[in-house]
Amino acid sequence: MTLIMVVDDDQDLAEMLGIVLNGAGFEVDLVSRGDEVMDLFRAQTPDLVLLDVMLPGMTGIEVCREIRAESMVPIVMLTAKGDTHDVVLGLEAGADDYMVKPFNPSELVARIKTRLRRQISESAGGLKIGDIAIDQLAHSIMREGKVIPLTRLEFDLLVALAKEPGRVFTREALLNEVWGYRHATDTRLVNVHVQRLRSKVEQDPENPELIVTVRGVGYKAGVPGTKEQ
Amino acid sequence: MSSQKRPWRNSLVWRVTGNSVLLSLGIIWLVGSALFSQISTGIFEEKLSNSISDSQSSLRSIQVQLAVAQFQNDAGIRKIVDQMISVASISGNTAGREVALLHFPVVRPVKNNYERTSNLLSTKSIPEAFRTKVRTASGLQWSRTKIVFLGGEKVNGIAVGGTVEIPNSGTYELYFLYGLTSQENTLTLIRNALWFTGLALIFLIGLVTWLVIRQVVIPVREAAEIAEQLSAGDLGRRMEVHGENEIARLGISFNEMALSMQQQISRLENLSRLQQRFVSDVSHELRTPLTTIRMASEVIYASRSTFSTKVARSAELLIAQIDRFERLLADLLEVSRFDAEAAVMVIEPVDIVQLLRRTVDYLHPSRERIINIISDEDSILVDADTRRIERIFRNLITNAIDHCEERPVDITIVESDDAVAVGVRDYGVGFQEKDSHRLFDRFWRADPARARVRGGTGLGLSIALEDAKLHHGTLEAWGRLRRGAHFVLTIPKVAGIEMATHPISVVPESELSTIVNPEDSEEL
Numbered sequence: 001m002t003l004i005m006v007v008d009d010d011q012d013l014a015e016m017l018g019i020v021l022n023g024a025g026f027e028v029d030l031v032s033r034g035d036e037v038m039d040l041f042r043a044q045t046p047d048l049v050l051l052d053v054m055l056p057g058m059t060g061i062e063v064c065r066e067i068r069a070e071s072m073v074p075i076v077m078l079t080a081k082g083d084t085h086d087v088v089l090g091l092e093a094g095a096d097d098y099m100v101k102p103f104n105p106s107e108l109v110a111r112i113k114t115r116l117r118r119q120i121s122e123s124a125g126g127l128k129i130g131d132i133a134i135d136q137l138a139h140s141i142m143r144e145g146k147v148i149p150l151t152r153l154e155f156d157l158l159v160a161l162a163k164e165p166g167r168v169f170t171r172e173a174l175l176n177e178v179w180g181y182r183h184a185t186d187t188r189l190v191n192v193h194v195q196r197l198r199s200k201v202e203q204d205p206e207n208p209e210l211i212v213t214v215r216g217v218g219y220k221a222g223v224p225g226t227k228e229q
Numbered sequence: 230m231s232s233q234k235r236p237w238r239n240s241l242v243w244r245v246t247g248n249s250v251l252l253s254l255g256i257i258w259l260v261g262s263a264l265f266s267q268i269s270t271g272i273f274e275e276k277l278s279n280s281i282s283d284s285q286s287s288l289r290s291i292q293v294q295l296a297v298a299q300f301q302n303d304a305g306i307r308k309i310v311d312q313m314i315s316v317a318s319i320s321g322n323t324a325g326r327e328v329a330l331l332h333f334p335v336v337r338p339v340k341n342n343y344e345r346t347s348n349l350l351s352t353k354s355i356p357e358a359f360r361t362k363v364r365t366a367s368g369l370q371w372s373r374t375k376i377v378f379l380g381g382e383k384v385n386g387i388a389v390g391g392t393v394e395i396p397n398s399g400t401y402e403l404y405f406l407y408g409l410t411s412q413e414n415t416l417t418l419i420r421n422a423l424w425f426t427g428l429a430l431i432f433l434i435g436l437v438t439w440l441v442i443r444q445v446v447i448p449v450r451e452a453a454e455i456a457e458q459l460s461a462g463d464l465g466r467r468m469e470v471h472g473e474n475e476i477a478r479l480g481i482s483f484n485e486m487a488l489s490m491q492q493q494i495s496r497l498e499n500l501s502r503l504q505q506r507f508v509s510d511v512s513h514e515l516r517t518p519l520t521t522i523r524m525a526s527e528v529i530y531a532s533r534s535t536f537s538t539k540v541a542r543s544a545e546l547l548i549a550q551i552d553r554f555e556r557l558l559a560d561l562l563e564v565s566r567f568d569a570e571a572a573v574m575v576i577e578p579v580d581i582v583q584l585l586r587r588t589v590d591y592l593h594p595s596r597e598r599i600i601n602i603i604s605d606e607d608s609i610l611v612d613a614d615t616r617r618i619e620r621i622f623r624n625l626i627t628n629a630i631d632h633c634e635e636r637p638v639d640i641t642i643v644e645s646d647d648a649v650a651v652g653v654r655d656y657g658v659g660f661q662e663k664d665s666h667r668l669f670d671r672f673w674r675a676d677p678a679r680a681r682v683r684g685g686t687g688l689g690l691s692i693a694l695e696d697a698k699l700h701h702g703t704l705e706a707w708g709r710l711r712r713g714a715h716f717v718l719t720i721p722k723v724a725g726i727e728m729a730t731h732p733i734s735v736v737p738e739s740e741l742s743t744i745v746n747p748e749d750s751e752e753l
Contacts, residue, residue: 010517016524023528054513080513085573102520102555105527172587187615188575216578216610 001027002116005046007037007063008078009055017050024109034058038066046073048115051095053079053086061093068094072151074115078103091192096153097179098189114180115153129162129221130210132201141201153178154197161211161221170218194219241446242439249438250431257427268419272412277371277387283326284389284405285369291403292393299396306396310343327376327406329355333364333399343395349379355388355404363390363402376406385409448476452483464491504569512562519555526551553686560688564671567695574614574699576724581609581618581649582642588622589640593630600626604642609649612724617696621704624689625653625716631685632714633657643732648702648721650733656713665706669694693718701725705735712740 004026008014011032018028029044031037035057041049049067053060064075077090077098090098097111127134133142139155141148150158156178161169169177171187179189194213198205212222291313298309314328329346346352359372369391376386390404451468458466467487470480530548533541566572582604589600611618629638633655641652660668667673672687690706697704702720717735721728 010521013517013521013524016521019528020524080516101516102523105524170583187577216580 002048003027003029003044003046004048004050004112005029005031005037005041005044006050007031007034007055007060008050008052009033010052020105020109021112024112026112032056034060034063037063041067041071045071048074048076048112050112051075051077053077053090061089064090064093064095068151072149074152076111076115087186088188088192091189092196094151096151096193111180114178127159127162129158129165129201130223132158132210134159134162143201148200150197150200153193154200157193157197158201158211161219165221165223168214168217168220174218190219241449242442245442246435246439250435253434254431257430261423261427265416265420265423269416272415273409276407276409276412280387280389280405280407281369281371283407284391287405288369288391288393288403295393295395301396303397306398307343310345310395314345314347327354327408329402329404329406330393331355331360331402331404333402343398343401350406351377351379353377354386354406355390359388359390360402363392363404374406376408385413445476448480452479455483455487459487459490464494501569501571504565505571508562508565508569508571515558519551519558523551523555557686557688560686560692563692564688564695567692572695572699574724575616576612576614578610579613579615579618581611581613581651582606583608584615584619585622585640585642585651588619589626592623592626599633599635600630600638600640602640602642606642606644609642609644611649611720611722613700613720614696617699618720621693621696621718622651624693625651625718627685628689628716629653629655629657629714632659636713641733644722645730645732647723647726648719648728648730648732650717650719650731652715652717652733652735652737654713654715654737659710659713660708661710662708665708668706668708669704701727703731707735707737707740709740 002025004021006014006017006021006028008017008030009032014030014032018030021028029040029046031040034055037049037058051060051064055063060077064077067073067075074097075095077087077095078101079086079090079098080101087098087100096115099108099111127136131143132148135141136159139152141150141155141158157174160174160177171190174190175181175187194211195205198208198211201210202208209222212220214220294309294313295306298306301309310330314330327347327350329350329352330344331352332342332344354374354376356372356374359370359374362372363370369389371387371389374386374388376384376388386406386408388404388406390402393401393403395401448468455466455468464487467484468480470477470484526544526548530544533544536544563572582602585602589602593600626638626640634657636656639652639654641650641654643650643652669690671691674687690704694704697718697720700720701724702718705717705719706714707717708714715735715737717731717733719728719731719733
């Protein structure tokens with residue numbers, strides 16, 4: 001069974017989330033305080049964490065940072081504020097996705113499923129982007145024999161770009177493909193994660209060569225050595 | 230700074246100093262010339278009266294000697310005349326007196342001619358007009374003259390003349406000539422002294438004015454600099470106050486003004502912060518229970534097939550109204566964010582054409598055929614906040630669809646050098662011309678009796694206008710009853726730049742020709 005940890009201080013909402021997620025076929029662990037998360041997290045090793053931003057004990061942003069320090073588990077933030085500031089802080093702390101309350105439960109389930117999906121592609125194996133080898137079966141990437149740890153979302157993002165080298169992906173296309181959004185214009189999500197992915201895979205994140213920005217359009221996989229723009 | 234480039238025009242110190250120097254130059258010139266002319270007249274008059282009285286006494290003594298000499302022979306008379314001339318030329322109480330004894334002009338030569346001049350004096354020294362005057366008038370006459378010597382020397386002087394009778398010879402004119410050299414020297418000295426004093430005075434006046442005006446201007450300049458810093462946002466700046474004079478009072482009132490301004494601004498900032506905080510709290514407090522309600526209603530809705538008809542319909546209404554409530558809440562929060570001036574812009578390059586197509590696809594995938602997008606370009610890049618522009622599009626398109634009465638909606642995109650405009654034109658119910666501004670008012674409805682359009686919150690256009698303003702753009706509306714409406718959004722291509730052009734006019738082209746048609750206007 002897939003285990004989802006729901007962290008929210010509002011008991012009723014947590015219970016309601018439990019009902020909805022159970023209905024979608026997930027097992028659910030409920031936590032109501034930020035400072036109780038880590039102990040339970042280590043004991044249960046959930047497959048995904050749903051994390052409210054405002055929590056007693058420790059804020060969701062801090063919890064997110066702590067989880068990210070020891071695990072690559074997908075994290076979806078729940079926020080009651082649609083303000084740019086909170087969202088960006090959460091994403092920078094390591095959240096893969098976020099949902100603004102009040103959200104549509106079926107949308108939430110769809111996003112959770114996207115985050116949990118294991119991409120089994122037919123051409124599994126030999127993908128390359130620059131000097132990085134992507135092993136889709138093992139879900140890992142290597143540079144010169146050394147494994148670079150990525151979250152599942154970062155891995156998916158890199159694979160999406162590497163699968164079609166040369167294609168320019170709009171941010172909306174990436175949101176659709178990687179995050180499972182049906183309609184969204186919040187391109188901050190893409191921007192923040194591209195930055196984080198670059199900081200892990202680029203030799204010089206200030207002058208990216210693997211993930212290249214196409215101004216006003218989006219991103220594409222680059223070929224190192226050929227300076228573009 | 231420009232005041233360094235053109236000090237004469239831009240600096241009060243230099244202008245006032247320059248003006249006072251010019252004015253005092255005029256005054257000193259006037260006073261100096263008056264003084265000088267008075268002094269020179271005085272000196273001349275003094276010399277003149279001296280000369281006249283001197284000549285008078287000399288003439289009298291000569292007349293007496295000649296009267297006594299009438300019994301002598303010619304040689305005796307000549308001797309007396311010689312002696313008389315030489316004595317007169319050296320014994321005058323004024324140095325530099327010359328004497329000339331001239332015979333009245335006669336037709337034939339006189340037997341005993343005693344004409345004499347002293348010290349090589351030329352007879353040209355006495356002008357002919359003056360000689361005539363002396364001959365015709367009685368008593369002593371005087372005139373200004375130029376004393377000429379045979380060597381060619383010339384000196385300004387005064388000539389005083391009278392007549393004498395010489396026995397056996399006739400009537401002679403006797404002239405005494407007084408040089409003015411020493412008086413002229415004195416006058417030159419005085420003039421030089423006046424010049425020097427005047428120039429020194431002007432320099433001193435300029436210097437004093439400069440020093441004094443600087444004392445006044447420096448605090449004023451300081452006040453101006455501090456005012457500039459205040460308006461630039463450095464609200465803590467204050468003037469230094471010394472003493473109790475007017476400048477100090479300026480400083481005190483200036484500082485009081487700055488203080489009250491600072492207090493007012495920080496009060497407003499505080500209010501704004503409170504408002505933002507409130508919005509944020511309300512947002513959080515309302516959204517969490519709403520999420521629970523939403524999920525609960527979805528769960529109920531999902532199993533409505535097992536309910537009785539009434540309960541199932543209730544579940545449908547519940548979920549629809551929760552949707553509406555959510556939209557209203559989101560719009561209200563957005564409006565209060567605008568009111569608190571807490572709206573944040575996320576500027577990035579956006580392809581306006583693609584964004585519009587996506588919005589249309591999303592809003593009305595099945596009704597695409599009634600919306601025509603008219604654009605010459607496939608892609609127009611603009612610096613803007615994607616979320617806000619998309620929201621403007623959504624609001625305008627939803628509004629058009631709600632009012633188009635199933636007639637087509639035309640969306641035009643036109644770009645110019647600095648701006649891009651999107652016009653949304655429908656041919657539906659339209660609105661009265663006088664309402665074109667009130668349209669953007671919150672919760673305003675053209676006809677209160679009319680059924681509410683499903684889905685609208687009444688805040689859409691008002692939010693769209695605020696979004697456009699945040700981009701330094703405009704959102705205009707044109708409409709006529711039963712002829713439809715035209716909304717035009719114009720935003721600058723580069724964020725924050727003022728637009729010079731409006732690529733689309735808010736009055737639709739098809740309406741421009743009908744405006745002059747009187748029948749149409751009657752209809753309104």
